[in-house]
Each structure stands twice: as structure tokens, then as C-alpha cells.
Amino acid sequence: MSGPIVAGKPVGMEVSIAIAEAAKLADVDIVAAYPITPQTHIVEHLAEIVADGDLDAEFIPVESEHSAMSVCCGTSAAGARTFTATSSQGLALMHEILFIASALRLPIVMAVANRALSGPINIWNDHSDVMANRDAGWVQVFAENGQESLDLTIWAFRLAEDKRVSLPVMVNFDGFMLSHVVEPVTLPDAETVRKFLPPFEPLQRLDVDAPRSLGPVGIPDIYTEAKKAQLQVLLDSYGPILETWGAFEKAFGRRYRPVETYRADDAEILMLTMGGLGETAMSVVDERRAKGEKVGLVRIRLWRPFPFDEFRKAVAKCKALAVLDRAISFGGPMGPVASEVKAALYADAHRPLIVEFVVGLGGRDVTFADFHRMWDETAAAARAGKAPAPRMVGLRE
Amino acid sequence: MSAQRETTTRSERPALTPLTRGNPAALDVFSARLLPREDYFSAGHRACQGCAEALAVRLIHKVLGRNTIVATATGCMEIISSSYPDTAWKIPWMHVAFENAAAVGSGIEAGLRVLMRKGRLPKRRITVVAMGGDGATADIGLQALSGMLERGHKMIYVCYDNEAYMNTGIQRSGTTPFGASTTTSPAGRVSIGQQTWKKPMPAICAAHGIPYVATVNPSYPLDLAEKVRRAQKANGPAYLHVYAACPTGWRLAPDLAIEIGRLAVETGVAPLYEIVDGRLRLTCPTPKLRPLVEYLRPQGRFRHLLSEDHKDELAVIQARVAAEYAELERRAAEDARR
Known part of the structure; x- marks a missing residue:
């Protein structure tokens, strides 16, 4: 220094x-x-x-x-x-x-x-x-x-x-x-x-x-x-x-909450992130909002103890929720965050459709284009009323 | 039984040389009468009958006194002393895990030091002790111990060596002696039992250049007391290696635990010495070692060695014990001239 x-x-x-x-x-x-x-x-x-x-x-x-x-x-x-x-x-x-x-x-x-x-x-x-x-x-x-x-x-x-x-x-x-x-x-x-x-x-x-x-x-x-x-x-x-x-x-003068949302109040499609990806996701929300799409972001700030009530409130009104995981639960549910989120909502009368993505493993970039694709896929799943299988984003096959 | 006792009853014992001889700085001379009456490792713990390790813990903490904080590794001494809501400890005591007593102790020492320096705790002399068994010290915790010694924490590490993982059921460790039968080095039709030699923990610690290293044995309580006091006064890390007879694991009659400790010294199996600033001194010189078999015979873990089948190996072990003792004598003589 x-x-x-x-x-x-x-x-x-x-x-x-x-x-x-x-x-x-x-x-x-x-x-x-x-x-x-x-x-x-x-x-x-x-x-x-x-x-x-x-x-x-x-x-x-x-x-x-x-x-x-x-x-x-x-x-x-x-x-x-x-x-x-x-x-x-x-x-x-x-x-x-x-x-x-x-x-x-x-x-x-x-x-x-x-x-x-x-x-x-x-x-x-x-x-x-x-x-x-x-x-x-x-x-x-x-x-x-x-x-x-x-x-x-x-x-x-x-x-x-x-x-x-x-x-x-x-x-x-x-x-x-x-x-x-x-x-x-x-x-x-x-x-x-x-x-x-x-x-x-x-x-x-x-x-x-x-x-x-x-x-x-x-x-x-x-x-x-x-x-x-x-x-x-x-x-x-x-x-x-x-x-x-x-x-x-x-x-x-700076405010922190267990669950923080961005343009989520009237959003039909929400995305959930944890950590630095939230910053990129907010920019993508702005781009899509500018085109008139009702999208927003939910960021889990407090991971433990998990803020169940705040989380339920944050996603209560959306139709579909894209969950971004940055780790794999091998041989179990694909993403640990998605599996917890699903469990948290299981007993609720209103459950948004949950679309799971695993992104950014081992430093792989998650680009604006990746975010747009995930939002497109989540919107399509919402229209179809059926979530696709969890997907690893950017995977070369 | 009577035959065993006969072998361990003898009239002539080698004399201890008081630690003050040649060490005018050592003012603490213990006699049985002068040992403190207070115990900080109290009665009512769950150790086996005849546990020399528990005896050593009690004696060591008698000497260290009340201004002492202990970090204990997982093992016999931890489980027998702490089952919630009971505790045998009348001094602050902490157990975290198996391999990290030296690291936890390092933290306690450094924590107290910084708080006293910053004026948040009154300045006073508090002795920090980390303790573990031979597995916790020589095997799984060797790295943490080496770190503690290398960083120079002013504290004592005590290894209670009962020569196997006794808490989990007599499995071999890095300090199990050659030829001992344990549950993971069983003597069998094609095996003599443990097939490696004891890891030289005092030498490993001394090689870190620490100011004080000593071997102690609760069968020699006054020698033990004086060494503990010197460890406490050392200006840097001190390491005590305790010979701790385990009747259960050694398949030894519980009433022979003290006797076997004496035989360990008299046969040269576990010599008593200290290394002060790199200079080694035998504190119980034994010019004429007793035959090794006197030490082996009362212990079930060695009984197979006494059969005709293992005559050659026994001779090898005996020769090694003699050679290692001779090397200590040579080194002590050389250091005395320095």
C-alpha cells in the first residue's frame, strides 16, 4: 500500500x-x-x-x-x-x-x-x-x-x-x-x-x-x-x-437485509443469486426492464441461519424463480441452494416454478448473454408451466 | 503372578542424581514431603485401575499449580476427565480435537500474551500446557506440535506416551515399541507384532532448538517434579515426554504399573534425561542395565517375544536398547565437557 x-x-x-x-x-x-x-x-x-x-x-x-x-x-x-x-x-x-x-x-x-x-x-x-x-x-x-x-x-x-x-x-x-x-x-x-x-x-x-x-x-x-x-x-x-x-x-448509513431484492416487487420472473453475480444480474434486470419485461432479482445475503420468512415473502408473488448455484451436490439434487429453496417452499400453497442453473464453476465467466439465456429459458418454462431439468450453463458438450 | 513379582523385587536401585548437581540455577528441589498437597486433576475421574498416565497428570499439575491453563487432545485423559457435567479439572481446561492440542495451546498462550500487553488482562505468570497421548503427539498431531515449537510459544507440551492408541482399543502408534503386540500390529504366525522402532519424539522436539526437553516417569516422582518446574521456567517452548504405563493396553497387572516404570529405566528401555539448551544430561544414570527380559516378562504385549521362536529378534532388541543407551551416555559425557 x-x-x-x-x-x-x-x-x-x-x-x-x-x-x-x-x-x-x-x-x-x-x-x-x-x-x-x-x-x-x-x-x-x-x-x-x-x-x-x-x-x-x-x-x-x-x-x-x-x-x-x-x-x-x-x-x-x-x-x-x-x-x-x-x-x-x-x-x-x-x-x-x-x-x-x-x-x-x-x-x-x-x-x-x-x-x-x-x-x-x-x-x-x-x-x-x-x-x-x-x-x-x-x-x-x-x-x-x-x-x-x-x-x-x-x-x-x-x-x-x-x-x-x-x-x-x-x-x-x-x-x-x-x-x-x-x-x-x-x-x-x-x-x-x-x-x-x-x-x-x-x-x-x-x-x-x-x-x-x-x-x-x-x-x-x-x-x-x-x-x-x-x-x-x-x-x-x-x-x-x-x-x-x-x-x-x-x-x-448503509443498509443490509437477510434477503435483498432488486426491482422485484411486481416481477413475474425472479432470479436468485448469492455473492458477486448479483451485480451483473442487476444490470441485466435493468436491460430487460427497459424492454418492458417484469423481471427482478432476489439475493440471499444471510445464508445461515437461512431467512425462511423473508425469502418466502420475497418470492411470494412471482410465477417463476431461476436459482443460480455455484456448486454441485454430487449425486443429489444438482445445486445446494436450489434444493434448499425448494425445500423452503414445499409446504407453501403458492410455489413459483423453480428453474435451476449451475453457473460459474471454477472461475468460468457468466456473461450478460448467459444471464439473458437463463431469463429466456425461465420465462419459457413459466409459459409452459413445467421446469426443465437442472442445467449447467456454458457447458461444452 | 508370584513369579512376576519375584522378578521385580530387588534390593539395589540406581541412585538419582539430584538436578541441582551441576545446575546451581535449579533452586527447586523436591522431596516427597515438600510436594504440594493441592491437586488440580482431582479424584473421581474414570481412568482404569493402575493408570500411570493419570498419576503423571496429577503429579505434573501438582507442580504447575493453580495458575495453569490446559489444552488437551482427544484421548484417554480427555474422556476420563471431562464427561459432561462432571470434570476432574480444577483449573481452566479446553478440549477441541485430536490433532490440535499444540495449536489450541499456542492460541491460548498468544491470546493471553496480547491481552496482557494491551492492558486488557492484568500482567501475571500463567502457565499454558498442551497435552496429548502418543498418537496425538507423534502421529496425527506432529505437525501442530512442530508448528508450536518452531513459532516459539512460551508454553509446555506434555506427551503422555503409553505406546499405543489405548482410548480406541490398543492400536499401534508411531511410538509402539518394536515387537509389541497391539490390535493393529498383532503378533501372529508370520508376524512378531509391531515391526517398526519407536519414533524418537524427544530428539525430534530437541531438534527444533527449544530450550527444554525432558523425559519423565511417574515412578520417579521427584525427578518428574523437578523437570516439570524447569519446563515451567523455560524461556520458550518446553517438551516433556512422559513414560506412562498402561496396564490395560500392556496386559500388565495394575499393581505393577509403578514397578514397570522403574524397570523401564533400569533396563534402559526408557532412560531419564533432560536436554537443556541442547545439552543432554542423564538424570538417572544406569551404568549397568538390567536384562531386557525383566521388563518384557510381566507384560502380555511382549510375552510372545520370550518364546524360543523369537530368540534372535529378542537379541536384536536387547542390542538396540543397549546401543541407544550407550549413545545417550556418550552424548551426555560429550555435552558435560562442552
Whole structure:
């Protein structure tokens, strides 16, 4: 980085750097991370900030992502505000510990630069990494652009550390498509962040003056109850999520909702996206609206806990819904998002026709033309009253 | 049974050399009377009868005291001490998974350090300990341990080596001795049992250049206590390798657990030493090693080695034990001259 970054004014900034600056603004105590493309710029920048003395934190250069998440469990239990970032294989290597971090209710914040899982090895963007970890018990959100990536990272600490929640939070943003792109980003000033994000007071900590055992054996007599309690905390985080997004809007002027829509109110054909594709999709909506088509967009911002009610409301009036998945559930329903969406609507009297697409695997471009074709096909399916089989877009056969 | 006892009753024992000899800096000298009365690993846990590992945990935490935080790997000590809602731990204790106790401990150490530096916790001396069995240390957790040692966290790692995966039912590990019969290295018509030599964990840790490495054995509680205190005072990572007899897994009479620990030292199977800043010192020199068979005979896991069929292999094992002990003596003598 060259030159000082001015707060309050939009500046051109690589999104990875913006996320690192968010962690700095959050005054994190610990960064424990392992290099993996395309996440690396985040922790490189944080290492630099720490090395320059601009952030009083411990940067722990661990020997694997498994240890990154394990170290984060230890630091968080010690009472330190903890941040890490990863991608793809790194998230897969953490898999085991993700479930334990949430069960132990450790408010770790992790940025995930979403990237395809091997094999074949592929460093580019899709959502197969996060989808393999959707049931890990973390609060999971998706950012669509640089500003959102920065905002959601700051907000994640506030939510994670809310004592009613005390759960880890994963901020997903698209690898390369966002991580390595320079976008206009407005950095909030440190004082406003300090007011928004009070010092971390853990729900529980390893304290020699008040000893407790964390992570005991749960025998069959207690395991079900422990899981129910964990589930309830995650479900109950919904209220605090809305509340803290409200507080964020007051402090920083930008509004976030579990489900966000674009020109959807009177739309007959909706499309559902998660992550950066939403930005392209909005442009395509504008093009089709200009031609008089009633189309709109639904973006899932909050992936866990899944916002069932808001989602149902958002799609209640449309005839057909195109769902874009960026991962495959092998041998099951084609796309994990589409299968969840269908399940969410199954019991409803009004169910839109759902047309499933798998797009943008391993960094494959999803072009305007692709979007137009998907909308055309969805409109045709709506007219026919029958959804085609799930389709992989752009597949060369 | 009586025959076994006879072999382990003897009058002459090698004398321990107090750690203060040649170490004027060591001011903590323990005697049985001076060991702290308080226990932080309390009674009522679910360990098997005669578990020397549980005894070692108790002794180690007696010495480390109340200002200690423990990260434990999955394994015997975790399951016997923590079944919710009970806990045997009177100090803060955390279990996350099997292979990551060193990483979790690293996090606790770093977390406390940064919070004290930033003035959010009062500055005080808190000892962080990570502990695991031999599988958690030498096999699945070796990478996390190496990372912890290389990064230089000021904490102690304790490996409780009972020489197999006892918690899951006596499967062989990287520290199971050559010739031992386990459930995954069973002695059979065409196999002697474990066919590899013990992974040298203390040497691997010492090779990281850490300030303190020691082998300890609950059959020698005062030697153990002094080494634990030195590990606690080390200015950097310390590694303790505990010889932890497992009557259940070794098919050993529970009342022989302490005796077998002594035989392990006297036969040269598990020598007691420490490596301080790279200098090795035998803390219980045993100039004349007892015959290996005295150590093997009481243990069911080795019984097949005593048959005529395995005479040659037994001689090879005996020779290796003697050679490794001689190498330690040579190294200790060389380091004493440095």
C-alpha cells in the first residue's frame, strides 16, 4: 500500500486490502492464518500493518489451516478478538474444527474468498468451498462487492461477540472476482467503528480465577440437548442480526437485509443469486426492464441461519424463480441452494416454478448473454408451466 | 503372578542424581514431603485401575499449580476427565480435537500474551500446557506440535506416551515399541507384532532448538517434579515426554504399573534425561542395565517375544536398547565437557 487511506471518502482499493483494513478498524487482537490463493492478500496486508506497529495484535503464522482454526479456538477462548481468512482447500482442511468452534460458541470472524475445491485443482471462484461447510453452525453471509465485504467484516465482530449470539461468523466474498479487484470503497473512521464495536467481553473465557472446562465429552444422555441448544442459539441469532444491521445503518448509513431484492416487487420472473453475480444480474434486470419485461432479482445475503420468512415473502408473488448455484451436490439434487429453496417452499400453497442453473464453476465467466439465456429459458418454462431439468450453463458438450 | 513379582523385587536401585548437581540455577528441589498437597486433576475421574498416565497428570499439575491453563487432545485423559457435567479439572481446561492440542495451546498462550500487553488482562505468570497421548503427539498431531515449537510459544507440551492408541482399543502408534503386540500390529504366525522402532519424539522436539526437553516417569516422582518446574521456567517452548504405563493396553497387572516404570529405566528401555539448551544430561544414570527380559516378562504385549521362536529378534532388541543407551551416555559425557 502506498500513501495514507482517507476515511469517509471512496477510494480505489483492492477488496482484499479493504477486508484487512476492516479487521484493523475492528482492532483485532489476533490474526492466525495460512497462505492460500486467493485469500492471501488479506493476511499479507494484516501482517504488514502489524509489522509496522499500526495494529497492536499478534500475527500467528501457523503451519496449516487446520492449525489456523485451532489456534483461533484457543485465542478466542482466552478472550482475544480473533480474525482469520481462508479459501477452498484451506476451508476444507478447517472443516473438522469449524463445527467445534461453533459448538464451543467462540466468536471468531473469518473471511472466505470463495474458490473451487479440487480436483482438478483450480484456484478460481465458485461456491463449492462454503457449500461443503454450510452445516458447520456458523453464521454465514455473502458480500457482493468491495464495500459490502468491508462492511460485513466490521459488522461480523459486532454480531459474533453479541452475548446473545457468541457464535463464529463467516463472511463470504468471491475469490478473484472480488478479492483481487480494485473497487471504490469508503473506509469508516476509526472512532465510529469504536463506538459501533465495543471491546470484546467474552461470554466465557479460560480464567485461572474462575476455572471452567470447555469442550467436555457429551455422552448420548446429553448430546441431543447440547445440539438443540446450539441450534436454538443460531436460530435466535436472527433477531440480533437484524438489530445489529440496524445499528450498522445508523452508524455508517448503509443498509443490509437477510434477503435483498432488486426491482422485484411486481416481477413475474425472479432470479436468485448469492455473492458477486448479483451485480451483473442487476444490470441485466435493468436491460430487460427497459424492454418492458417484469423481471427482478432476489439475493440471499444471510445464508445461515437461512431467512425462511423473508425469502418466502420475497418470492411470494412471482410465477417463476431461476436459482443460480455455484456448486454441485454430487449425486443429489444438482445445486445446494436450489434444493434448499425448494425445500423452503414445499409446504407453501403458492410455489413459483423453480428453474435451476449451475453457473460459474471454477472461475468460468457468466456473461450478460448467459444471464439473458437463463431469463429466456425461465420465462419459457413459466409459459409452459413445467421446469426443465437442472442445467449447467456454458457447458461444452 | 508370584513369579512376576519375584522378578521385580530387588534390593539395589540406581541412585538419582539430584538436578541441582551441576545446575546451581535449579533452586527447586523436591522431596516427597515438600510436594504440594493441592491437586488440580482431582479424584473421581474414570481412568482404569493402575493408570500411570493419570498419576503423571496429577503429579505434573501438582507442580504447575493453580495458575495453569490446559489444552488437551482427544484421548484417554480427555474422556476420563471431562464427561459432561462432571470434570476432574480444577483449573481452566479446553478440549477441541485430536490433532490440535499444540495449536489450541499456542492460541491460548498468544491470546493471553496480547491481552496482557494491551492492558486488557492484568500482567501475571500463567502457565499454558498442551497435552496429548502418543498418537496425538507423534502421529496425527506432529505437525501442530512442530508448528508450536518452531513459532516459539512460551508454553509446555506434555506427551503422555503409553505406546499405543489405548482410548480406541490398543492400536499401534508411531511410538509402539518394536515387537509389541497391539490390535493393529498383532503378533501372529508370520508376524512378531509391531515391526517398526519407536519414533524418537524427544530428539525430534530437541531438534527444533527449544530450550527444554525432558523425559519423565511417574515412578520417579521427584525427578518428574523437578523437570516439570524447569519446563515451567523455560524461556520458550518446553517438551516433556512422559513414560506412562498402561496396564490395560500392556496386559500388565495394575499393581505393577509403578514397578514397570522403574524397570523401564533400569533396563534402559526408557532412560531419564533432560536436554537443556541442547545439552543432554542423564538424570538417572544406569551404568549397568538390567536384562531386557525383566521388563518384557510381566507384560502380555511382549510375552510372545520370550518364546524360543523369537530368540534372535529378542537379541536384536536387547542390542538396540543397549546401543541407544550407550549413545545417550556418550552424548551426555560429550555435552558435560562442552
